[in-house]
Amino acid sequence: MDVQRYISSGIIESFVAGLATDQEVRELQAAMAQYPEVKAAADAVQLDMERYVTMQSIAPPPAVRDRIFQLINNEGVETAVPVSAYAAEEQSLYAADEPKEVKLVSPVWRYVAAAAILGLLASVWMNVQYSNSSNDWKGKYEALLTEKDKMIADNSAMQTRMQTSEQMLQSLRGMKMVPMYTVTPTRPGLLATVYWNPKSEEVMLTVTNLPAPAADQQYQLWGIVNGKPVDAGVFEMDAAVKGFAKMKSMVPGAQMFAITLEKKGGSPTPTLTAMYVAGKVQG
Amino acid sequence: MGTENTYTEQELVQGLKSRDQQIFGYLYDHYSPALYGVILKVLNDENSASDVLQEVFLKIWRSIDKYDTEKGRLFTWMLNIARNTAIDSLRSKGHKLEQKIQELTNDVYLQTSQLTVQPTVDHLGLSKVLEKLNKEQRTIIDLAYYKGCTQEEIARVLDIPLGTVKTRMRNAIIQLRNILKQL
Numbered sequence: 001m002d003v004q005r006y007i008s009s010g011i012i013e014s015f016v017a018g019l020a021t022d023q024e025v026r027e028l029q030a031a032m033a034q035y036p037e038v039k040a041a042a043d044a045v046q047l048d049m050e051r052y053v054t055m056q057s058i059a060p061p062p063a064v065r066d067r068i069f070q071l072i073n074n075e076g077v078e079t080a081v082p083v084s085a086y087a088a089e090e091q092s093l094y095a096a097d098e099p100k101e102v103k104l105v106s107p108v109w110r111y112v113a114a115a116a117i118l119g120l121l122a123s124v125w126m127n128v129q130y131s132n133s134s135n136d137w138k139g140k141y142e143a144l145l146t147e148k149d150k151m152i153a154d155n156s157a158m159q160t161r162m163q164t165s166e167q168m169l170q171s172l173r174g175m176k177m178v179p180m181y182t183v184t185p186t187r188p189g190l191l192a193t194v195y196w197n198p199k200s201e202e203v204m205l206t207v208t209n210l211p212a213p214a215a216d217q218q219y220q221l222w223g224i225v226n227g228k229p230v231d232a233g234v235f236e237m238d239a240a241v242k243g244f245a246k247m248k249s250m251v252p253g254a255q256m257f258a259i260t261l262e263k264k265g266g267s268p269t270p271t272l273t274a275m276y277v278a279g280k281v282q283g
Numbered sequence: 284m285g286t287e288n289t290y291t292e293q294e295l296v297q298g299l300k301s302r303d304q305q306i307f308g309y310l311y312d313h314y315s316p317a318l319y320g321v322i323l324k325v326l327n328d329e330n331s332a333s334d335v336l337q338e339v340f341l342k343i344w345r346s347i348d349k350y351d352t353e354k355g356r357l358f359t360w361m362l363n364i365a366r367n368t369a370i371d372s373l374r375s376k377g378h379k380l381e382q383k384i385q386e387l388t389n390d391v392y393l394q395t396s397q398l399t400v401q402p403t404v405d406h407l408g409l410s411k412v413l414e415k416l417n418k419e420q421r422t423i424i425d426l427a428y429y430k431g432c433t434q435e436e437i438a439r440v441l442d443i444p445l446g447t448v449k450t451r452m453r454n455a456i457i458q459l460r461n462i463l464k465q466l
Contacts, residue, residue, distance in 0.1 A: 017427040018366065018454055019434055044361060048460045049428070053362065055409040058323055059315035064333050065311055067306070068340045073339075182304065189305040232385035 006031060007041045016045045036221045066185070069247040071162045074280060077110060101178055112158050119151055175204070178257050180279035186212075189275045192240070194221070194247075201249035203232055208238040209278060221247050222270050223254035230254070234266040255278050292357050299347040314358065318365040324407065325369035327386040335372050339365045359381045370431035382439060383430040387422065407466045415462045419449060420455035 014020045015028050033040040130194060175195040182190040191208040205221055213219055221232040233248035258278035260270040290298065290309060298306025318339055323332040327343050344366040350360050378386075413421065419441060424441065426432040437452075 004406075007457075008453070010449035012452040013456040014427075014449050017424055017456065018431060019427040019448070020450060021434075024295045045456060045460070046355075049456070050328070050358065050362060050465050051463055052412065053321055053428070054457060055412065056324060057320040059316050060319040061329070061333055065308075065315070068311065069308075069336050071337070071341060072304070072307070072344050129323075188308055188403050189303065221339070240391055 001031070001035075003035050003037050007038060012042045015042065016049045031234035032231050034273045039252060069185070098102075112162060115154070117153055117159060123147060123151065163229075171202060172204075174199070175202075176281060178279045178281050180257055180259060183258075183275050187198050187276060192259055192277050194279070195244070196223075196250055196254070196281070197255070198250075198252040198254075201251060203247040204244040205240050205247050206244050207236060207237065210237070210259070212237060216264050217261055218264045218266060219259050219276070220266045221271065222251040222258050222260065224256035224258065226254045226255075229270045231266065232257070232266070234262070234264075254281055267279070293352075295345070296350065296352065296357060299344070307344060308342070314361060315340070317358075318361060321362065321365050322369040323427070324393055324425075325366065326375055326429075330368075331372060335369050336365075339368050343366065366428070366431075373431065380432070380440065381427065382434055383432070384422070387425050387429065408463075412459065413466060414464050416455070416458060419451070421447075423452055424459065430451050 011024055011028055015025060020028065028038070028042065031044055052278040075225040076086055077116070126143065143275060172195055178194040178196060180192050181195065182188055192210055193206050195206075195207065196202070203223075210219065211241045219237070220234045222229040223232050224230070230251065231248065232250050235245040235247065239245045256278060258270070260267075260272070260274050261274040261276060262271060290306065295306060295310060298454065299310065315336065319332065319336050323329065325419045326335065328334045339361075343361055354360075373383075399411060416424075423441065426437055434441070434442070434445060434448045437448050441448075441451070443451065
């Protein structure tokens with residue numbers, strides 16, 4: 001191909017101005033991939049066209065920005081909510097999107113595994129010690145009995161922990177996830193998530209990003225039921241940031257959750273000007 | 284906006300992919316005037332232009348995973364989304380060719396200079412560009428870029444043979460680029 005001739009054929013300018021036919025576009029893209037000169041020429045024309053277009057910038061009406069942010073916030077609620085009513089296979093699709101579950105369970109499992117291995121090693125070590133030592137069979141027997149009792153006790157403690165975490169996992173599965181996002185543009189990028197089981201009314205809260213409150217202040221969670229705020233309790237940042245804070249139970253009708261900053265111990269009614277995040281419950 | 288952070292293109296793309304609303308806000312603040320300028324010029328109506336701008340930013344937010352760095356710059360990608368969405372909306376309104384030409388020549392938004400937010404130098408630059416491009420050159424570029432006209436339509440409007448549309452477009456854009464070089 002005569003590259004120079006191709007470059008001066010006008011196809012590049014037509015392409016950049018949006019005039020090229022589909023076939024011409026494919027042709028040009030192939031040529032750009034093959035010949036760096038063609039790509040360089042097309043990029044240069046593109047840049048100048050963008051400069052011409054940018055010169056004609058006009059500030060959009062300010063309300064559009066708010067509308068877009070409102071829409072993407074609501075969208076986050078609608079698309080990211082796994083609900084128990086979903087079919088089983090749909091839940092497995094969501095499973096990959098629930099890193100919080102993994103975070104929640106894995107440290108417990110790691111602890112269980114580590115404890116079990118330690119217990120096992122200790123037992124092996126004791127066995128070796130005792131069999132190598134004197135013929136004090138009685139002592140060995142009693143020690144083993146003690147060890148056995150201890151391990152049974154340990155085991156049942158582990159089982160209880162595992163059951164608790166399994167129950168938590170099960171209850172999370174049945175819970176609605178309600179992400180709450182920034183409500184005012186002056187505090188961008190905030191996120192906290194409520195897990196709520198409308199049947200058991202159980203509410204858990206985890207905080208991804210909220211500014212630390214002053215010493216005499218505390219964040220308080222609210223459910224919005226038929227337009228009226230219902231207290232869901234204050235929480236300690238530490239627990240909610242590292243894992244889950246268990247909140248007061250919430251009646252089934254809540255349509256929204258929101259967090260406000262209140263004086264320590266909470267307030268009977270929310271301070272609306274200090275609302276940090278809010279999110280809709282998926283209908 | 285002088286005190287605000289600036290981001291590299293890569294940081295912007297990564298931020299968008301990780302659903303960072305602060306980055307999205309930054310993107311909106313910096314690029315919405317350029318995109319709105321395109322959309323308004325295509326549609327010539329502030330109400331529908333606002334709706335399309337909203338649609339465009341939602342598309343950017345939703346389909347950032349489809350953006351491929353290899354295929355071009357982020358701004359080019361966003362500009363294409365804005366132009367295509369606006370032209371689709373224009374087509375759905377079924378405007379006649381004559382109407383489109385009319386809109387380009389009576390571009391009220393272009394004349395109300397207080398609406399532009401670009402630094403004055405760009406605005407002066409634009410007046411120079413518009414002054415030095417002849418009417419045919421400006422029409423051919425704007426009909427193609429802003430109104431999505433085909434080669435056939437342009438041949439008809441300018442009353443020239445279809446085979447010469449591409450050459451005329453090339454000359455118009457070469458002229459445009461020469462003017463830009465001198466700014």
